[in-house]
Amino acid sequence: MSVSLRHLTCLAALLCSAVPAFSQSSSNGIAAIVNGNVITKSEVRDAVNAQEQMLRMQYQNDPAALQREMATLKATALDGLIDRELVLAEFKRMGAAIKSQWVDDDINGIIRESFKGNREAFVKELAESGMTLKKFRDMREKMMIVQAMRGKQAAEQPPATPAEVEAYYKKNVAKWRSGDMIKISTITVAKFSGEATATPASQKKMAQEIHSKLVKGADFATTAKTYSQDSHAEDGGAWDWMSREQMKPSIANVAFNLKTGGLSSVIDDEAAYIIIACDAIKYGNSKPMSEVRQEIERAISNEKSKAVIDKWMEGLRKKAVIKKNGW
Template sequence: MSVSLRHFICSAGLLCLAAPVFSQSSSNGIAAVVNGNVVTKSEVRDAVNAQEQMLRIQLQNDPAALKRELSNLRANALDSLIDRELVLAEFKRLGAAIKSQWVDDDINSIVRENFKGDREAFVKELANSGMTLKKFREMREKMMIVQAMRGRQAAEQPPATPREVEEFYKKHVAKWRTGDMIKISTITIPKYSGDASASPESQRKLAQEIRSKLLKGADFATTARTYSLDSHAEDGGAWDWMGREQMKPSIANVAFNLKTGGLSEVIDDEAAYIILTCDAVKYGTPKPMGEVREEIERVISAEKSKAIVDKWMDTLRKRAVIKKFGW
C-alpha cells in the first residue's frame, strides 16, 4: 500500500473501521458488544495492523518511541473501537445525518490531490491493499461523523487567557529554544557481545545491575572504563559538547530531560543498552513569547477541546451497556 493511501486509511484511526456483525460462534470472534452492536476481534486486529504500519513509518528513527507507542496502541485498541461505537450511536440517537455528497467530495479530493485525478489508479491501489471502494467510503464516512460529533462538543470554549499563555510558555520554553548544548557520559552494553553465553536478555540484566551500582554511588567514569564498549569508554564515557541535532532523537530526548548529574534509565537503543548521565548543559535563547503566542493559543485551545471531549466521552461510557471479551 502506498504511504499516501495508508495515511487516509489510518487517519481515521481506530475509530473508523466498519463493524460487521458475526455470531459469537464465528471463528472471527467477538471482542466487545456496545449497546447491542458487535465489535469483532478481526476489526481490532485490522485496526492495530493499519496503525502499526503508520507508526513504523513515522518513528523509524526513534525505536524507543516506536516501542512505547506500539505498546499504547495495542493496550488501547479495543477501547478506541468501543468509543467509536458510542459516538456513532449518539449520532444516530440525535437523528443526525451526513450528506452523501460530503463523503463523495472528500473521496474526490483524495483522488484529485493524491492520484492526480486518476480514479482508476485510486481504485487499483485500494484493491492492492485488499480494500473495496465501498469499504473505504464507509471508513471515511464514519471518520467524518466522529470528527463532526467531537467538534460539536468542543466548539464552545473560552479563548486562552494571557495568564494561561504566559504559564504555558514558561513551562514549555525549551520547545522554542535553539542552540541548546549538552555534555553527556555514556555506558554502552551491546546486546550481542560476541560471548556465546551472553544474550540480549542477560546483557539487559547486566546494564540494569550497572545502573544500580551507579545509583548506590559508584563512580560513573570508572564504571564506564570497566564495562562500557563504545568509543568513549577510555575517557570514562565522556563526550564533547553536542547540540540536539547532532544526537539520535532517542538519546537527545532522554539527555535533555535530565538535570545536571542526573542518571537515565537503561535505554533500549537498537543494538545496545545505554546508560547516560548529564554532565553539563548550556541553554540557547528562546523565541520571545510574542512570536509564539498564536501557536500557544492553538495548543491551549486544543487541550481545552480534548478535556471537553473526554468529559463527554466519559458520559457516553457511563450510560452505555458495554461487554468486553478481549481480542
C-alpha cells in the first residue's frame, strides 16, 4: 500500500470506520456502546495498530512500561471513536446530509494525487488491504461529516486582541529564540546494568531513590560519581556548553525548561532513567513580536476554536448514554 493511502486508511479507521451491527460484534468483543451503537475492540485495535508497533519496538525490554503505554494508547483511541459516534449521531439528529458528489470528488482527488489517476490501481490496493471501495467511501464520508461538524462549531471566532497577542508572545517567546546554550549535569541509571538481578523496574526504583536524595539536599556531583552509569560520571555528571540542536530532543525539552539550579524529575528515556540538573543557561536572541504576529494570531485562533469544540463535545457526552467495557 502506498504511504498516502496507508495514512488515509489509518486516519479513517480512527475517526470514521463504520459501526457494525450488534450481532456482528458479539464474537469481536465490545469496547463501548454509545447511544446503542457498538464500538468493537477490533476497531480500537485497527486504530492503534501503527502506534502499537512503534511502542513494542521502543519498550521491547520493558514489559511493564509497554503495558502502561498500550493501555493509554487504547484508551485514547477508544475516546476518539466514542467522540466520532457522538458527532455522527448529532449530524443525524439535525437531519443534515452530505452531498454524494463531495465524497466522490474527495476520492477522485486521492486517486489523482496518490495513484496518478489510475482508479484500477487504487481499487487493487484497497482489496489487498482487505477493504472494499464501498467501505472506504463510507469511511471517507463519515470523516468529512466529522470535520464539517467540528468546523461549524469553530467558525467565526473573534480575532485575537493586542493584549492576547502580547501575552501569548511573552509566554512562548522561547519558540522564536535561537542560540540558546546550556550546561547540565546528569545522572544516568541504565535500564539493564548487566547485573543478573537488575530489571527496568528495579533500576527505575533506584533512580527514584537517587532523585529523593538530591531533593533532600545531596550534592549532585558527589551523587553522580557514586551512582551514575554514563561517561560523565567521573566529572560529577557535568557536560560542556551545548545548544538545543546538539541534544536529544526529549532531553533538550526537559533541560531548557529548567531554571538555573533546577532539577528534573526522573526521565524515562529509551535505554535509561536520567536525572538532569541545570547548571547554567544563556539565552539567545528572539524575533520581535512584530515578525511573528500573524503566527501568534493563528495560534490564538486555533486555541479558541479548540476550546469551543471541546465545550461542544463535552455537552454531547453529557447527553449521551456511554458504556465502556474493560479490556
